[in-house]
Amino acid sequence: MNCICEKCGFCKIKHKKVEAGGLWYCPNALCNGPGGQWFRRTLSSYEEDEYESTHIVDEKEWKIKGQKYNEKTRIRP
Secondary structure, three states: OOOOOOOOOOOOEEEEOOOOOHHEOOOOOOOHHHHHHHHHHOOOOOOOOOOEEEEEOOOHHHHHHHHHHHHHHHHOO
């Protein structure tokens, strides 16, 4: 059975849930593109700058929690 997968243009994974090349959604919790914001938004260090339309997170927290999430969901970047 063939999987219709799209490639994320930011983290380069191929997965059936990637949307618009990773612009809208990427299932990789460690994706640094806009499609990975769903995960970064869950971190306690997440801060949004409403004037600049950007956000920041603690990189260490992101890496640790992102790796755990990816292992749990079997996402292999």
